[in-house]
Amino acid sequence: MVSSSSAAALWTAAPHPHGSCIRIHAIFHQRHQRRGRRPVVVASSVRPLQAASLAVATAPVAVASRRTAAEEAVYEVVLRQAALVEEATHRRGAGAPRWAEEDAVDWGLLLGDAYHRCGEVCAEYAKTFYLGTQLMTPERRKAVWAIYVWCRRTDELVDGPNSSYITPKALDRWEKRLEDLFEGRPYDMYDAALSDTVSKFPVDIQPFKDMIEGMRLDLWKSRYRSFDELYLYCYYVAGTVGLMTVPVMGIAPDSKASTESVYNAALALGIANQLTNILRDVGEDSRRGRIYLPLDELAEAGLTEEDIFRGKVTDKWRKFMKGQILRARLFFDEAEKGVAHLDSASRWPVLASLWLYRQILDAIEANDYNNFTKRAYVNKAKKLLSLPVAYARAAVAS
Numbered sequence: 001m002v003s004s005s006s007a008a009a010l011w012t013a014a015p016h017p018h019g020s021c022i023r024i025h026a027i028f029h030q031r032h033q034r035r036g037r038r039p040v041v042v043a044s045s046v047r048p049l050q051a052a053s054l055a056v057a058t059a060p061v062a063v064a065s066r067r068t069a070a071e072e073a074v075y076e077v078v079l080r081q082a083a084l085v086e087e088a089t090h091r092r093g094a095g096a097p098r099w100a101e102e103d104a105v106d107w108g109l110l111l112g113d114a115y116h117r118c119g120e121v122c123a124e125y126a127k128t129f130y131l132g133t134q135l136m137t138p139e140r141r142k143a144v145w146a147i148y149v150w151c152r153r154t155d156e157l158v159d160g161p162n163s164s165y166i167t168p169k170a171l172d173r174w175e176k177r178l179e180d181l182f183e184g185r186p187y188d189m190y191d192a193a194l195s196d197t198v199s200k201f202p203v204d205i206q207p208f209k210d211m212i213e214g215m216r217l218d219l220w221k222s223r224y225r226s227f228d229e230l231y232l233y234c235y236y237v238a239g240t241v242g243l244m245t246v247p248v249m250g251i252a253p254d255s256k257a258s259t260e261s262v263y264n265a266a267l268a269l270g271i272a273n274q275l276t277n278i279l280r281d282v283g284e285d286s287r288r289g290r291i292y293l294p295l296d297e298l299a300e301a302g303l304t305e306e307d308i309f310r311g312k313v314t315d316k317w318r319k320f321m322k323g324q325i326l327r328a329r330l331f332f333d334e335a336e337k338g339v340a341h342l343d344s345a346s347r348w349p350v351l352a353s354l355w356l357y358r359q360i361l362d363a364i365e366a367n368d369y370n371n372f373t374k375r376a377y378v379n380k381a382k383k384l385l386s387l388p389v390a391y392a393r394a395a396v397a398s
């Protein structure tokens, strides 16, 4: 949660810069058909983990199972984003970056200031992550900050001090504003930074729209019947972040991995983070009338909604939690495999954030699965240590 002064800072209106008219054309399917590529068959090593991990509490991962409807929907976006990146690489090879043709307007000082403010917001809300961005190239660092700020603001709409005023209409307006900034018509300074970022990197608008969709869900949905439903929610609010950021962080030029597999790993990191968030916040969410746990799995474990509201740690609860933690760890494992394929300067912050988040799961165990009244957290010393350790690991991997 954030302080109201920070929230206010995020919402400060700023001058409307006159942007260039840069359009993102993310028409994966058309290109796909035009080039007569094979339909995409997802190899088991790169397919999302969702269906596989349904059986998490009882059996080893059954990777061969078919993709579910939610996975299909999410994977479409992964492919689209991957195709955009491949196209950008292709064009760069041909000596004509897509964005260079139209990027005629120099926003000069205004833009510098906009990015600077994004950095300040990051430093305030996410210190470790901010530190982790310091080794990235300035262009990449600024772009990740701009994406971070847009995500933070979007989350603020439904979780911040003004959340009680937020209606679906307000989210529609936020989405229109997103479309405008992708077309070079930013509304304020933070938007201007993102507008510049999406003109320079091959970022697709869909993950951003999907994050807003996740916030729409939060306005009315407080139960998830199955993991399939929960997976889609996690994709919307967190998996999308992976898809937004990989085009900026870059894939290592010498990586042999397919673009899709790197995106899958990025998606997995977002899902893992959100599942961890959910497991950490069970008590807090239940006090707001929300249960982000798959109801069918709760029932299978012999637990009811009442048990969640009562908040008593029982053996049934411990067993249930062990299964949920195992599933979150599987997603982290999947994500970790992808980190080595990122551009070397970007591995460090990603690895550090992965380790930090994963340690929240250890903390839940250390609290004897009492996530009703005890908040699982990673202490400052561990947080600080994660950066140099991740740095050393990332250096070894390059």
Ligand SMILES: CC(C)=CCC/C(C)=C/CC/C(C)=C/CC/C(C)=C/[C@@H]1[C@@H](COP(=O)(O)OP(=O)(O)O)[C@]1(C)CC/C=C(\C)CC/C=C(\C)CCC=C(C)C
Binding pocket: 001, 129, 132, 144, 147, 148, 149, 151, 152, 155, 159, 237, 238, 239, 241, 242, 243, 245, 246, 262, 263, 265, 266, 267, 269, 270, 273, 274, 277, 335, 336, 338, 339, 342, 349, 350, 353
């Ligand atoms: C190949 C490979 C592994 C690439 C890595 C790709 C990558 C960087 C993935 C990032 C994954 C990530 C950090 C996801 C964020 C997940 C998250 C915690 C989402 C939160 C949603 C709502 O949660 P809730 O309301 O339940 O909880 P709170 O109490 O509000 O916390 C979010 C808050 C959505 C908004 C997300 C952000 C503000 C984070 C955005 C982060 C970035 C743009 C930077 C990511 C970069 C690095 C280096 C970690």
Ligand SMILES: [Mn+2]
Binding pocket: 155, 156, 159
């Ligand atoms: Mn939130």
